[in-house]
Amino acid sequence: MSEFDTVIAGGTIATAADVVKCDIGISGGRIVALGEKLAGGARRIDAGGRLVLPGGVDGHCHFDQPTGDGSVMADDFLTGTRSALCGGTTTIIPFAAQQKGKSLRAAVQDYHRRADGKALIDYAFHLIVADATEQVLGQELPALIKDGYTSFKIYMTYDDLKLDDRQILDVLAVARGEQAMVMIHAENTDCIAWLTERLERAGKTGPRFHAVSRPMAVEREATHRAITLAELVDVPVLIVHVSGREAVEQIRWAQARGLKIFAETCPQYLVLSEDDLGKPDFEGAKCICSPPPRDKANQQAIWDGLAGGVFQVFSSDHAPFRFDGPDGKRVAGADAPYRKIPNGVPGVETRLPILFSEGVVGGRITLQQFVALTASNPARIYGLAPRKGSIAIGADADLAIWDPERKAAIRNADLHHNVDYTPYEGLQVTGWPVTTLSRGDVVWDGGKVLAQPGRGRFLPCETPDAAKPAGRAAWQR
Numbered sequence: 001m002s003e004f005d006t007v008i009a010g011g012t013i014a015t016a017a018d019v020v021k022c023d024i025g026i027s028g029g030r031i032v033a034l035g036e037k038l039a040g041g042a043r044r045i046d047a048g049g050r051l052v053l054p055g056g057v058d059g060h061c062h063f064d065q066p067t068g069d070g071s072v073m074a075d076d077f078l079t080g081t082r083s084a085l086c087g088g089t090t091t092i093i094p095f096a097a098q099q100k101g102k103s104l105r106a107a108v109q110d111y112h113r114r115a116d117g118k119a120l121i122d123y124a125f126h127l128i129v130a131d132a133t134e135q136v137l138g139q140e141l142p143a144l145i146k147d148g149y150t151s152f153k154i155y156m157t158y159d160d161l162k163l164d165d166r167q168i169l170d171v172l173a174v175a176r177g178e179q180a181m182v183m184i185h186a187e188n189t190d191c192i193a194w195l196t197e198r199l200e201r202a203g204k205t206g207p208r209f210h211a212v213s214r215p216m217a218v219e220r221e222a223t224h225r226a227i228t229l230a231e232l233v234d235v236p237v238l239i240v241h242v243s244g245r246e247a248v249e250q251i252r253w254a255q256a257r258g259l260k261i262f263a264e265t266c267p268q269y270l271v272l273s274e275d276d277l278g279k280p281d282f283e284g285a286k287c288i289c290s291p292p293p294r295d296k297a298n299q300q301a302i303w304d305g306l307a308g309g310v311f312q313v314f315s316s317d318h319a320p321f322r323f324d325g326p327d328g329k330r331v332a333g334a335d336a337p338y339r340k341i342p343n344g345v346p347g348v349e350t351r352l353p354i355l356f357s358e359g360v361v362g363g364r365i366t367l368q369q370f371v372a373l374t375a376s377n378p379a380r381i382y383g384l385a386p387r388k389g390s391i392a393i394g395a396d397a398d399l400a401i402w403d404p405e406r407k408a409a410i411r412n413a414d415l416h417h418n419v420d421y422t423p424y425e426g427l428q429v430t431g432w433p434v435t436t437l438s439r440g441d442v443v444w445d446g447g448k449v450l451a452q453p454g455r456g457r458f459l460p461c462e463t464p465d466a467a468k469p470a471g472r473a474a475w476q477r
């Protein structure tokens with residue numbers, strides 16, 4: 001009998017550090033050998049002419065998350081993970097979201113029920129802390145962090161989710177004490193409300209005014225405030241879905257001062273723009289997300305931030321709402337004001353191909369940067385390394401084998417989510433994952449999904465090294 005269940009032979013492997021020609025030996029779902037001309041293998045996969053990359057870790061996506069406005073997310077753990085693996089992603093981290101007035105622990109239990117028996121690939125949970133009560137701060141959150149839910153998102157806007165500055169300081173202090181990673185949605189809620197009131201009075205309610213109600217200054221101010229709050233508490237934070245230059249400037253400034261500020265951006269800020277929100281016949285609603293897509297100059301600023309190391313994480317922020325039908329983008333009516341249109345774009349399957357094509361093939365980032373941004377860094381920052389996010393002895397054999405030359409236009413008809421559109425329809429991309437392995441199982445090959453519902457496992461996360469404080473903070477002395 002061979003010592004390997006599977007050998008991936010003849011490929012060029014890439015990690016965040018290196019690009020080398022090397023075979024991979026897999027046994028018991030893990031990588032057990034890296035070397036030239038590995039013999040044996042009950043199964044041999046010819047990766048000649050292909051790139052073999054760590055499977056993607058999507059550190060920000062929303063599947064089957066309850067909403068407060070009657071809308072329903074189109075993807076659950078089955079269709080969401082199916083779409084993910086077809087695009088080369090092998091780990092997802094969606095959100096167990098607390099509802100105001102309810103228990104955080106109950107949200108986690110409910111979210112496990114939603115995932116159980118459905119996921120095709122492995123998954124961890126971030127938490128969303130929407131109600132910073134004494135019970136949550138003193139008991140639920142510390143206990144959940146110890147149980148392996150070591151990262152959580154907080155919001156500076158959205159009425160049903162937002163925390164004020166005082167509450168943010170409280171949750172940051174808990175994160176510091178328990179060594180959790182805090183993700184912050186940074187937009188100034190009062191500015192958005194004030195602008196929206198005036199736009200509505202003037203009858204300016206079409207999808208394109210979504211962007212007018214959330215200009216760059218709204219994000220810039222909140223980004224700066226989030227950085228300041230994190231500095232006061234002396235805790236690292238990660239600013240999610242950064243959309244343009246002025247927020248990038250704030251983060252770069254903070255990083256240059258030695259503050260531990262991490263940052264994430266997403267495909268929609270590279271290839272969509274405010275012009276897409278202005279498409280006629282309500283089509284602009286397809287691209288409504290927050291922060292909104294901006295303009296070409298801001299797209300360039302995001303590229304500069306990716307190439308220059310301001311960003312550590314590139315996620316999809318997949319938030320799937322159907323365009324047609326009563327419970328998606330049109331939940332408040334066929335021509336509803338932008339304020340009532342569910343926020344979010346689908347993108348868990350197209351995340352990697354868009355960054356690969358526009359970034360690596362386009363000469364804007366290196367292949368190693370691509371791997372770092374899409375797999376290794378999110379695994380490390382969210383406490384899943386060394387098991388996930390890299391090609392190394394002992395790591396899970398979560399791999400994506402890419403045809404780096406495959407050219408195609410993105411078509412919703414070819415995607416595997418349960419959404420009836422993609423905002424990237426017609427975008428030409430070069431490179432696509434042709435085979436995906438999850439813990440050594442081939443789950444996507446030859447255009448076919450080969451995984452069974454329920455094979456994906458829940459991953460408790462470690463407290464990330466990045467969240468370990470160095471000594472006492474000034475306010476603790």
Ligand code: DUC
Pocket residue numbers: 062185288289290291317319343344345
């Ligand atoms: N913005 C978010 O903050 N979450 C989901 C989708 C979106 O657009």
Ligand code: ZN
Pocket residue numbers: 185240241290
């Ligand atoms: Zn957000």
Ligand code: ZN
Pocket residue numbers: 060061062317319
């Ligand atoms: Zn999100």
